[in-house]
Every structure is written in C-alpha cells, then in structure tokens.
Amino acid sequence: MDIFKVLTRGASVKKETGLKAKAADYSVINEKNANHKKDNNEGQITKELDFFRNKRIISEVENGKEEKTRENDLNEGDDSGSEDGDIIKPVITNAAEASALRKSYKGNVSGSDVPLPIGSFEDLISRFSFDKRLLNNLVENGFTEPTPIQSECIPVALNNRDILACGPTGSGKTLAFLIPLVQQIIDDKHTSGLKGLIISPTKELASQIFIECFKLSHKIFLEKKRPLQVALLSKSLGAKLKNKVISDKKYDIIISTPLRLIDVVKKEALDLSRVKHLIFDEADKLFDKTFVEQSDDILSACKEPALRKAMFSATIPSSVEEIAQSIMMDPIRVIIGHKEAANTNIEQKLIFCGNEEGKLIAIRQLVQEGEFKPPIIIFLESIARAKALYHELMYDRINVDVIHAERTVLQRDRIIERFKSGELWCLICTDVLARGIDFKGVNLVINYDVPESSQAYVHRIGRTGRAGRSGKAVTFYTKQDSVAIKPIINVMKQSGCEVSKWMDKMAKLTKREKESIKNGKAHTERKQITTVPKTDRIKRRRQQEMIVASKRRKNEGL
Numbered sequence: 001m002d003i004f005k006v007l008t009r010g011a012s013v014k015k016e017t018g019l020k021a022k023a024a025d026y027s028v029i030n031e032k033n034a035n036h037k038k039d040n041n042e043g044q045i046t047k048e049l050d051f052f053r054n055k056r057i058i059s060e061v062e063n064g065k066e067e068k069t070r071e072n073d074l075n076e077g078d079d080s081g082s083e084d085g086d087i088i089k090p091v092i093t094n095a096a097e098a099s100a101l102r103k104s105y106k107g108n109v110s111g112s113d114v115p116l117p118i119g120s121f122e123d124l125i126s127r128f129s130f131d132k133r134l135l136n137n138l139v140e141n142g143f144t145e146p147t148p149i150q151s152e153c154i155p156v157a158l159n160n161r162d163i164l165a166c167g168p169t170g171s172g173k174t175l176a177f178l179i180p181l182v183q184q185i186i187d188d189k190h191t192s193g194l195k196g197l198i199i200s201p202t203k204e205l206a207s208q209i210f211i212e213c214f215k216l217s218h219k220i221f222l223e224k225k226r227p228l229q230v231a232l233l234s235k236s237l238g239a240k241l242k243n244k245v246i247s248d249k250k251y252d253i254i255i256s257t258p259l260r261l262i263d264v265v266k267k268e269a270l271d272l273s274r275v276k277h278l279i280f281d282e283a284d285k286l287f288d289k290t291f292v293e294q295s296d297d298i299l300s301a302c303k304e305p306a307l308r309k310a311m312f313s314a315t316i317p318s319s320v321e322e323i324a325q326s327i328m329m330d331p332i333r334v335i336i337g338h339k340e341a342a343n344t345n346i347e348q349k350l351i352f353c354g355n356e357e358g359k360l361i362a363i364r365q366l367v368q369e370g371e372f373k374p375p376i377i378i379f380l381e382s383i384a385r386a387k388a389l390y391h392e393l394m395y396d397r398i399n400v401d402v403i404h405a406e407r408t409v410l411q412r413d414r415i416i417e418r419f420k421s422g423e424l425w426c427l428i429c430t431d432v433l434a435r436g437i438d439f440k441g442v443n444l445v446i447n448y449d450v451p452e453s454s455q456a457y458v459h460r461i462g463r464t465g466r467a468g469r470s471g472k473a474v475t476f477y478t479k480q481d482s483v484a485i486k487p488i489i490n491v492m493k494q495s496g497c498e499v500s501k502w503m504d505k506m507a508k509l510t511k512r513e514k515e516s517i518k519n520g521k522a523h524t525e526r527k528q529i530t531t532v533p534k535t536d537r538i539k540r541r542r543q544q545e546m547i548v549a550s551k552r553r554k555n556e557g558l
C-alpha cells in the first residue's frame with residue numbers, strides 16, 4: 001500500500017483526483033528502507049482493521065478469550081454471566097454486555113443514570129429512532145462502526161445529558177459530538193434558528209469540524225424541505241451577519257473560534273439565547289488562561305435554561321475538571337484509556353542532542369538513517385524558531401514549508417492542502433497545529449523543542465497514530481531541558497513506553513520543579529537555530545555591513 005493512500009484515505013477533504021500522479025517518490029530519502037516501508041504499511045492496515053473493537057472483541061471471543069473476561073466480570077461482582085456465550089453483540093442490551101464492552105476499551109464512565117453504550121450505529125435506530133439519512137451519511141463516509149468514545153458519548157448526548165469526555169488523540173471525538181448534535185437538530189425540526197454551537201480554539205480546527213458536520217448533514221431536510229444549515233463563522237460571514245445581509249436565524253449549527261463569536265455576539269449580530277447544545281472541543285484549551293474569559297462570555301450569552309453542555313479533549317487536567325463540574329448540570333464523565341497518557345499507537349522516543357547545534361545534526365542523522373519518513377510534522381516553540389528551521393531545512397533541499405500565526409489564512413489553508421495531498425513532505429509549525437488537526441498518514445512527529453506541558457506533548461504527538469494507525473514521535477532535548485523533559489517522560493511511562501532506569505529516576509519532579517513548570521519557567525531562552533559557527537556568522541555579518549556601507553557611499557557620491 002502506497003504511503004500516499006494512507007495519508008489521504010478517508011481524509012476530511014476528499015482529494016482523490018490526481019493523487020497518484022502527484023505521488024512523490026519518497027524513496028529519494030528512504031531508498032534503503034523500501035522493504036521496511038512495505039512492512040510498516042502492512043502493519044498499519046492490520047491495525048486499521050483492528051480499529052473497530054467490536055470485531056476485535058468478537059474474534060477474541062472466538063479464540064476463547066471470553067472466558068477470562070467473564071471471569072473478571074464475576075470477580076468484580078458484576079451480575080453478568082449471560083448464558084448465551086457472552087459474545088458482545090453489536091447491540092448492547094444490558095449492564096453485563098456494557099461492562100464487558102467498556103473493559104475491552106478501558107472505558108471509565110461515571111455519573112448518575114449512565115446510559116448503555118452503543119455496540120453499533122444500527123443500535124441507535126432501535127434505541128433512539130435514529131435518522132436513516134444520517135446513518136446513510138455515516139456509512140457513505142466510511143464510518144461503519146463507532147469508536148469507543150462514540151459508543152459512550154452518543155447515547156449520553158441523545159439522553160440530553162451534559163458530558164465531560166476525554167479520549168485519546170485521533171479516536172473520533174469529533175463524530176462523538178457531531179452525530180448526536182445533528183440527530184438532535186433533526187428531532188427539533190419545528191423550531192428555527194441557531195440551536196447548536198461548537199467552539200474550537202483555532203480556525204483550522206473549526207474549519208475541519210465544519211467540513212465533518214457538513215458531510216454528516218448532507219441531504220438532511222427539516223420542516224418544509226428546508227436543508228439543515230451548518231456554518232463556519234468566518235470573517236466574511238461575521239461581516240454579513242453584522243451588516244444584516246444574512247439573518248442569524250438561517251443557521252441550525254454554527255462552528256466558531258471564541259474571539260470571532262464574541263465579536264459578532266457583542267455587535268448583536270448573532271443571538272445565542274436559543275442555543276440548546278453548546279460544545280467545547282479542546283475544552284482544556286478553551287478553559288485555560290488564553291480563552292477562559294471568552295468561554296465564560298459565551299456561556300453567559302447562551303441563556304436557554306435547558307442548555308446542554310459538552311466538553312471534549314484528549315487531556316483534561318484536574319483544574320478543568322473542576323470548572324466543568326461547576327458549569328455543568330449532573331454531567332456524565334467519559335474517560336477512554338488513561339487520562340494522562342498519549343495514544344498507545346504512537347512509538348515515543350527521546351533524543352539527547354546536547355545543545356541547539358546538536359538538534360540540527362540530529363535531524364540530518366534521522367535523514368541519513370532513513371528514519372526521516374514523510375509525511376513529517378516538526379513542532380517548535382516560537383514563530384522565529386520555526387522560520388529559522390524552515391530556512392535551514394530548505395538549504396538541505398528537504399521538501400518543507402512552515403505554518404505559524406504570522407502566515408495568512410489563505411497561505412495556511414494552501415499549505416495544509418499541499419501536505420494532505422502529499423505534495424509537501426515535511427511541515428514545520430508552532431503549536432497552532434498541535435490540537436485537533438486530522439492528517440491521516442503522518443509517519444513521524446518531531447518535537448524540535450520540548451513542549452511546554454505534558455498536555456501540549458500529548459496533543460502534538462497525537463498528529464500521528466490516528467484512527468488506529470501507528471506512528472512515531474521523537475522529542476529532542478538538550479542540557480537546558482533537564483526539568484522540562486520530566487513531564488514528557490511521565491507521559492511516556494503512562495502510555496506504556498519502555499523507560500530506562502535512569503530516565504525513570506530522572507522523571508521524579510520536586511515541588512519546586514513542578515512550580516517552575518506550572519509558571520512556564522522550566523523553559524529558558526534558546527540559542528538561535530543555525531549550524532554556522534559563531535566566528536563565521538560574525539564574518540558574514542561584517543561582510544554584509546561592508547556591502548551596505550559601500551552602497552551607501554556610492555549613493556552619496558563619495
């Protein structure tokens with residue numbers, strides 16, 4: 001299987017045309033790893049099939065492993081033990097089946113009156129009069145069975161309950177909130193106006209969610225044959241709403257970043273008072289110091305007494321849990337896997353580079369050793385550093401581009417498209433792309449700079465190993481990262497990675513170190529990115545100054 005197919009298959013934006021033609025020849029970089037590449041991709045396919053845990057459970061049962069599960073169930077005082085073979089069916093009808101299913105994906109669901117998870121999308125038809133057109137849209141987009149987070153969250157939302165959900169990166173959280181939302185809009189077809197609001201921290205992610213929602217609501221009609229209307233609150237839509245060119249009553253669901261939404265709401269161009277479903281994607285980001293004020297304003301503007309709230313993320317620190325508990329009504333908490341861990345499909349590695357120069361050498365070494373297998377994303381801590389690395393890698397003739405907040409929306413969109421289509425092999429970026437963005441076949445994530453927190457690390461490396469595929473993440477660190485690297489080692493431990501004894505010892509954080517990480521003091525200023533020795537840099541600068549001075553003298557006629 002060609003790596004490009006993996007990269008683009010089932011991508012949010014279908015870009016099948018001309019892909020094969022565009023398929024660049026990765027062997028330029030990876031010639032000596034051709035065989036390995038094949039094996040690797042075959043592994044991905046196997047994993048991919050395994051993604052649908054129902055099939056896995058059934059095959060486990062067929063292989064006789066169900067006895068163990070059953071035994072565990074009984075040991076835990078479960079009243080399971082259904083007589084008919086314990087095969088977990090696509091339809092979950094009782095607590096015993098639910099418990100076995102949850103055990104299979106390490107699901108921890110708590111709260112009052114927790115509904116049964118669904119075993120299949122068909123399960124929704126009998127339990128919730130699920131819309132056939134919506135089911136059709138799911139199947140047409142290749143979603144035939146729910147992922148664990150979807151199995152749990154869809155019934156919770158359809159029971160109109162508040163949710164706090166935490167599941168691994170790339171595990172399908174977007175559909176976990178979109179599927180019930182679209183169904184609820186269909187159920188509420190008699191009232192018009194904005195009913196569903198989804199908040200995302202970045203434009204890129206908002207746009208991705210919009211595309212998913214658009215595909216899901218395709219050909220769904222509400223009362224009087226009116227199509228279900230979804231909108232991305234872009235700059236131009238914001239302007240149209242403010243100038244009353246478009247009525248805010250037109251849309252059923254809006255997806256927006258916090259700042260843009262607040263801007264339009266404050267100009268009274270968008271009425272949120274009838275919103276019934278409010279979803280915060282990447283909730284921990286939306287409730288940290290960057291966005292908490294705006295998120296609070298949004299909550300205050302949604303005045304509907306029966307407002308249902310949902311928060312989703314791959315990382316939910318306890319501070320955010322506290323906020324969630326305070327703003328939600330009797331929420332159900334859904335945790336899939338370990339809350340502090342990264343996606344277990346990702347092979348994580350640390351590389352000690354000594355100093356800044358060592359990092360560039362390490363990249364070149366990865367290239368030489370055939371480890372630099374595109375598509376690759378490289379994360380850096382600042383715009384200046386991202387730009388500098390971009391220039392360095394350009395000189396190395398690596399097919400690379402860079403995304404950061406100083407690039408225009410159009411530039412950012414184009415680069416993302418080129419990366420998705422396989423035209424671009426290596427994407428350098430700041431944390432602007434760390435969360436939510438779904439590039440399917442990313443092989444390797446490089447943390448050129450140690451991320452500022454364990455959460456940032458989980459999200460960054462989560463750009464690989466998505467939807468059941470495998471991936472690799474490499475983090476460079478230097479002497480100056482001796483404290484900042486500790487939380488990363490702890491995430492590796494929680495995710496089941498092998499951690500050597502000395503690393504384990506090193507990972508222990510003192511109280512003072514914890515404080516310094518919390519206050520952002522564990523990251524000291526880094527040296528400039530360049531492999532040119534300091535003496536040469538001074539020489540070059542002097543030469544440059546001499547040229548400028550001579551030009552000036554010429555102009556002045558001296």
Ligand SMILES: Nc1ncnc2c1ncn2[C@@H]1O[C@H](COP(=O)(O)OP(=O)(O)OP(=O)(O)O)[C@@H](O)[C@H]1O
Binds near residue numbers: 168436
């Ligand atoms: N039921 C499903 N069957 C097959 N693929 C699915 C299913 N649900 C989602 N996916 C695919 O899985 C990928 C990851 O989904 P999504 O972007 O929602 O992950 P996420 O959990 O939100 O990740 P992150 O935490 O990084 O935001 C997407 O490409 C999506 O199309």
